[in-house]
Amino acid sequence: xxxxxIRPHTLRIEPTRGWVALRLGExxxxxxxxxxxVWRDLKVRYKQTILGVAWAVLQPLLTMLVFALFFGRLxxxxxxxxxxxxxAYTALVPWTFFATGLTLASxxxxxxxxxxxxxxxxxxxxxxxxxxxxxxxxxxxxxxxxGLMWWHGVTPTAQVVWLPVFIALAFATALxxxxxxxxxxxxxxxxxxxxxxxxxLWMFATPIAYPSSLLPERWRTLYALxxxxxxxxxxxxxxxxxxxxxxxxxxxxxxxxxxLLIGGAFFFRRMERTFADVV
Amino acid sequence: xxxxxxxxxxxPHASMPHEAPRVIRVxxxxxxxxxxxxxxxxxxxxxxxxxVVGVARSIxxxxxxxxxxxxxxxxxxxxxxxxxxxxxxxxxxxxxxSTLLKILSRIxxxxxxxxxxxxxxxxxxxxxxxxxxDLTGRENVFLSGAxxxxxxxxxxxxxxxxxxxxxxxxxxxxxxxxxSSGMYMRLAFSVAAHLEPDILVVDEVLAVGDAAFQxxxxxxxGTVARHGRTVLFVSHNMGAVVSLCSRALLLDAGRLVxxxxxxxxxxRYQATLTAAPTATSDLSGAEHYGSGKARFVSLRFVxxxxxxxxxxxxxxxxxxxxxxRIVCSAPVDSANVGITxxxxxxxxxxxxxxxxxxxxxSLNPGDEARVDFALDDLRLKPGTYLxxxxxxxxxxxxxxxxxxxxxxxxxxxxxxxxxSEQFPGSYLCAFKHSVVISTPAADVARPGxxxxxxxxxxxxxxx
Numbered sequence: 001x002x003x004x005x006i007r008p009h010t011l012r013i014e015p016t017r018g019w020v021a022l023r024l025g026e027x028x029x030x031x032x033x034x035x036x037x038v039w040r041d042l043k044v045r046y047k048q049t050i051l052g053v054a055w056a057v058l059q060p061l062l063t064m065l066v067f068a069l070f071f072g073r074l075x076x077x078x079x080x081x082x083x084x085x086x087x088a089y090t091a092l093v094p095w096t097f098f099a100t101g102l103t104l105a106s107x108x109x110x111x112x113x114x115x116x117x118x119x120x121x122x123x124x125x126x127x128x129x130x131x132x133x134x135x136x137x138x139x140x141x142x143x144x145x146x147g148l149m150w151w152h153g154v155t156p157t158a159q160v161v162w163l164p165v166f167i168a169l170a171f172a173t174a175l176x177x178x179x180x181x182x183x184x185x186x187x188x189x190x191x192x193x194x195x196x197x198x199x200x201l202w203m204f205a206t207p208i209a210y211p212s213s214l215l216p217e218r219w220r221t222l223y224a225l226x227x228x229x230x231x232x233x234x235x236x237x238x239x240x241x242x243x244x245x246x247x248x249x250x251x252x253x254x255x256x257x258x259x260l261l262i263g264g265a266f267f268f269r270r271m272e273r274t275f276a277d278v279v
Numbered sequence: 280x281x282x283x284x285x286x287x288x289x290x291p292h293a294s295m296p297h298e299a300p301r302v303i304r305v306x307x308x309x310x311x312x313x314x315x316x317x318x319x320x321x322x323x324x325x326x327x328x329x330x331v332v333g334v335a336r337s338i339x340x341x342x343x344x345x346x347x348x349x350x351x352x353x354x355x356x357x358x359x360x361x362x363x364x365x366x367x368x369x370x371x372x373x374x375x376x377s378t379l380l381k382i383l384s385r386i387x388x389x390x391x392x393x394x395x396x397x398x399x400x401x402x403x404x405x406x407x408x409x410x411x412x413d414l415t416g417r418e419n420v421f422l423s424g425a426x427x428x429x430x431x432x433x434x435x436x437x438x439x440x441x442x443x444x445x446x447x448x449x450x451x452x453x454x455x456x457x458x459s460s461g462m463y464m465r466l467a468f469s470v471a472a473h474l475e476p477d478i479l480v481v482d483e484v485l486a487v488g489d490a491a492f493q494x495x496x497x498x499x500x501g502t503v504a505r506h507g508r509t510v511l512f513v514s515h516n517m518g519a520v521v522s523l524c525s526r527a528l529l530l531d532a533g534r535l536v537x538x539x540x541x542x543x544x545x546x547r548y549q550a551t552l553t554a555a556p557t558a559t560s561d562l563s564g565a566e567h568y569g570s571g572k573a574r575f576v577s578l579r580f581v582x583x584x585x586x587x588x589x590x591x592x593x594x595x596x597x598x599x600x601x602x603x604r605i606v607c608s609a610p611v612d613s614a615n616v617g618i619t620x621x622x623x624x625x626x627x628x629x630x631x632x633x634x635x636x637x638x639x640x641s642l643n644p645g646d647e648a649r650v651d652f653a654l655d656d657l658r659l660k661p662g663t664y665l666x667x668x669x670x671x672x673x674x675x676x677x678x679x680x681x682x683x684x685x686x687x688x689x690x691x692x693x694x695x696x697x698x699s700e701q702f703p704g705s706y707l708c709a710f711k712h713s714v715v716i717s718t719p720a721a722d723v724a725r726p727g728x729x730x731x732x733x734x735x736x737x738x739x740x741x742x
Contacts, residue, residue: 009397010395010396010397011395011396011397011400012393012394012395012396013382013383013385013388013389013393013394013395013396014389014392014393014394015388015389015390015391015392016388032425032430032431033425033426035425036421036422036425036426039422040411040414040418040422043413043414043418044411044413044414047413048413114405114408115408115409115426116386117381117386117404118386118402118404118405118408119384119386119402119404119408119409119426119427119428120384120385120386120400120402121426121428273388274388276381276386276387277312277387
């Protein structure tokens with residue numbers, strides 16, 4: 001919006017067709033709205049819950065305990081020489097961020113129907129705000145991760161400086177998939193039935209409960225087309241110093257994540273013009 | 280049809296020494312909808328089936344695919360608005376008013392044509408856009424303000440003013456879900472009223488709050504207009520349009536049919552309201568409940584004058600005849616038949632039934648019956664009401680019921696266009712009343728004219 005410009009500029013409204021520009025500048029111009037939407041999501045998410053933000057930590061922690069018992073203790077799944085609970089939790093922290101972000105983002109547009117049909121703002125801010133709000137939960141789960149590392153006597157190596165890259169990769173993947181699903185969900189409510197199933201399958205396709213070193217070397221590059229493979233292996237490599245050489249896998253995952261994100265953003269913009277008509 | 284209407288060559292502003300710049304230019308605007316597309320969502324399966332069937336058909340016999348039914352919600356609409364104009368947009372339900380506002384607000388895309396807007400546009404299509412029940416009043420002011428396009432610093436600066444205007448200062452840190460609906464509406468409107476765009480697009484949001492607050496809102500709107508801001512204002516409320524607007528547009532079936540001064544347009548609007556209310560509603564597709572021993576099959580509203588002759592539209596003071604037709608399939612013994620009129624938010628306003636008159640209906644299978652109700656001197660304010668039907672035996676049995684069988688439109692009386700609705704909206708009953716005025720000066724009775732200093736003369740009213 002042109003709050004700051006003294007001389008108003010002309011805005012032209014006309015029909016558009018096919019693929020259109022992303023107009024990310026507009027999203028930047030609406031950054032205050034983005035901030036308020038994130039803030040609202042955080043405020044509302046844990047209202048009327050007894051445990052409040054503790055849920056952000058409990059979700060990955062409890063999953064880790066279950067995994068540690070069944071996969072670590074009983075099934076004796078290998079864990080690249082790292083204590084299994086730490087091995088699983090390191091993967092579950094970014095995974096929980098991804099799965100929650102994906103689930104919430106896919107419902108975000110439909111959940112904001114009352115806004116979409118009543119006021120204009122760049123629609124991209126809605127799923128973006130949802131995924132951004134997830135980063136806060138993500139940050140809350142981190143101290144526990146460091147606590148676990150300390151408990152098991154694991155000190156991070158210098159590779160830890162790469163961690164932000166993997167966080168960005170997780171963010172891009174969550175947002176990318178979120179954009180696709182949220183736009184599809186406006187027209188096809190099947191999406192909401194697909195999402196729980198999708199996240200479950202995706203979890204098995206990601207080395208969370210098991211190391212990717214179980215796979216033969218030549219399959220790993222293909223495997224890394226799932227961007228969360230790169231994220232999880234990256235996290236383990238950066239924080240725990242696991243042996244898995246993540247180089248090519250991360251490259252493949254990065255490319256896949258970018259493709260998902262850029263494709264998702266354009267798809268979203270293409271679908272956007274009918275949101276208010278259909279939602 | 281817009282093409283055969285001669286627009287005034289010059290706008291009322293042409294008499295001004297300098298022509299104000301055009302800040303809204305709408306040209307050949309059209310919006311097409313696919314029938315039914317808005318009403319429901321497609322499922323993936325349907326889309327897949329459709330596309331497979333479509334491909335199969337186009338392979339089989341080229342081009343025999345039946346085109347989905349489409350209609351133009353807005354059709355070839357062109358007009359300009361000068362800076363500082365307050366333009367009222369009038370039309371019946373479904374005439375395209377809301378579609379026009381939604382396009383101007385950039386919520387939906389036009390199918391055809393262009394709009395050029397100069398300056399920051401703020402749209403108020405609903406009171407309380409972005410309000411979240413779990414947040415406090417304070418938090419909602421910031422959230423809603425941001426959604427409507429205000430900057431944070433701007434909201435902070437106006438915060439006290441907003442709260443004061445809404446009269447909710449004691450409850451500002453209470454979650455709005457605990458607010459009364461009046462408080463909620465006042466706070467929501469107050470946020471919206473402090474939005475200061477160059478162009479303001481408003482849809483009937485004035486219909487909120489109690490009468491005193493409405494007057495305040497109208498006052499605020501007037502202030503906005505006087506500050507040189509351009510306002511587009513959609514309303515069913517002729518009183519508000521006439522008192523607030525400098526120009527008005529009349530839309531009918533998606534087309535712009537008249538562009539003129541508000542009084543002329545309002546009068547023409549009244550004339551276009553034809554015999555629509557007497558249409559018969561077929562109830563076969565309605566949602567029935569009850570045992571079904573007998574069913575309501577149709578419902579018809581007939582507005583009448585006091586002498587019993589049919590009139591074209593339902594106005595306050597009309598006699599309303601409600602005709603229901605019932606078909607019986609299993610024996611019905613002494614049933615009570617009733618109608619209920621609700622307001623748009625579902626509050627029950629009027630109950631009428633045969634038992635109240637000590638009458639009951641008994642039917643045998645195959646019988647067709649008519650039960651007609653007449654409500655004398657209908658004292659409902661102009662607006663949209665819902666009518667429900669019920670037939671049954673006390674608490675014992677529901678034979679047939681339709682919660683919302685039809686909508687009833689009550690239109691403003693054209694005879695009382697300008698001065699009957701200074702406080703539009705929230706109250707629903709128009710009582711017959713008389714007034715005695717005692718002032719030192721002689722009591723001047725000038726029917727039809729209510730003038731205030733600075734207000735537009737009503738001399739141009741066409742009757």
